[in-house]
Amino acid sequence: MTSVIDTATPPLVDFRGATLTIGDRTLWSGLDLTIGRGEFVAILGPNGAGKTTLLKALLGLMRLSGGSVTVAGKRPSRGSSDVGYVPQQKIFDPDLGLRGRDLVALGADGHRFGAPWSKRAVRRAADEVIRAVGAQEYADAPIGRLSGGEQQRLRIAQALMSDPQVLLCDEPLTSLDLRHQEGVLDLLDRRRRESGTAIVMVTHEINPILPFVDRIVYLVGGKWAVGTPDEVLTTERLSQLYGSPVDVLRVRGRVIVVGGGESPELSHHCGPEAVSA
Numbered sequence: 041m042t043s044v045i046d047t048a049t050p051p052l053v054d055f056r057g058a059t060l061t062i063g064d065r066t067l068w069s070g071l072d073l074t075i076g077r078g079e080f081v082a083i084l085g086p087n088g089a090g091k092t093t094l095l096k097a098l099l100g101l102m103r104l105s106g107g108s109v110t111v112a113g114k115r116p117s118r119g120s121s122d123v124g125y126v127p128q129q130k131i132f133d134p135d136l137g138l139r140g141r142d143l144v145a146l147g148a149d150g151h152r153f154g155a156p157w158s159k160r161a162v163r164r165a166a167d168e169v170i171r172a173v174g175a176q177e178y179a180d181a182p183i184g185r186l187s188g189g190e191q192q193r194l195r196i197a198q199a200l201m202s203d204p205q206v207l208l209c210d211e212p213l214t215s216l217d218l219r220h221q222e223g224v225l226d227l228l229d230r231r232r233r234e235s236g237t238a239i240v241m242v243t244h245e246i247n248p249i250l251p252f253v254d255r256i257v258y259l260v261g262g263k264w265a266v267g268t269p270d271e272v273l274t275t276e277r278l279s280q281l282y283g284s285p286v287d288v289l290r291v292r293g294r295v296i297v298v299g300g301g302e303s304p305e306l307s308h309h310c311g312p313e314a315v316s317a
């Protein structure tokens with residue numbers, strides 16, 4: 041796979057010694073992470089490790105307790121057009137009358153674009169992103185009637201309305217079958233290759249992402265590891281992170297993480313779902 045990462049320009053995401061504490065619990069501390077143009081980074085870790093919170097820090101919704109973070113060279117701020125966000129998927133109510141196209145157009149809402157867009161400009165931009173995600177055929181159908189994969193494409197289209205430099209996706213593969221997972225990953229991969237958009241994805245699904253990601257950020261119990269999948273997904277590295285024995289097995293090209301069962305986080309992350317991730 042040829043790399044599309046641009047190391048010549050300043051990073052789009054730059055965490056330096058970043059610490060996030062909520063109450064008396066430190067989710068992660070001293071995090072150093074830079075993400076360049078066109079880079080695809082996955083955030084992994086057990087439930088409650090602070091993965092979504094990391095995305096919130098990039099959205100300007102959560103303030104760091106220490107260190108610094110910039111997005112496209114600026115401090116993160118709510119509603120910035122530099123950042124697109126695909127939130128954790130909830131399947132829409134089947135009776136919801138909202139059309140896919142209307143959902144996408146909502147991406148032009150708020151203060152993102154400074155001056156409000158004309159209806160015509162919104163329509164044109166929505167057409168463009170709907171085409172980009174390949175959702176033309178069903179964009180006019182009620183969103184609640186669409187499959188999980190089709191809904192997910194339209195959510196991504198909505199997040200692309202501001203033509204963001206960084207696209208944050210929170211578990212976009214959940215509840216999709218393998219074919220649709222691959223479709224969503226292909227779409228994100230194309231976006232980063234064609235537009236240089238950095239993709240930051242929180243996921244529990246390890247194996248589907250392996251052919252696509254450049255690096256992994258693994259968060260566990262206040263600690264973190266950053267590196268390529270081969271660097272991070274090793275028995276030594278994960279045992280060190282979890283502070284208890286963890287085996288990383290490679291079976292027919294798939295990665296299987298097996299915990300010693302002593303870590304409460306592992307019992308969440310490495311249940312049957314995660315093992316087959």
Ligand SMILES: Nc1ncnc2c1ncn2[C@@H]1O[C@H](COP(=O)(O)OP(=O)(O)OP(=O)(O)O)[C@@H](O)[C@H]1O
Nearest residue numbers: 062063067085086087088089090091092093094242
């Ligand atoms: N605004 C908040 N106030 C209090 N606690 C919070 C807040 N936001 C997050 N937390 C706590 O911080 C921890 C990390 O939450 P986060 O959603 O980032 O975890 P996660 O790694 O994304 O987990 P999951 O895999 O279950 O989605 C959780 O224990 C959560 O309850």
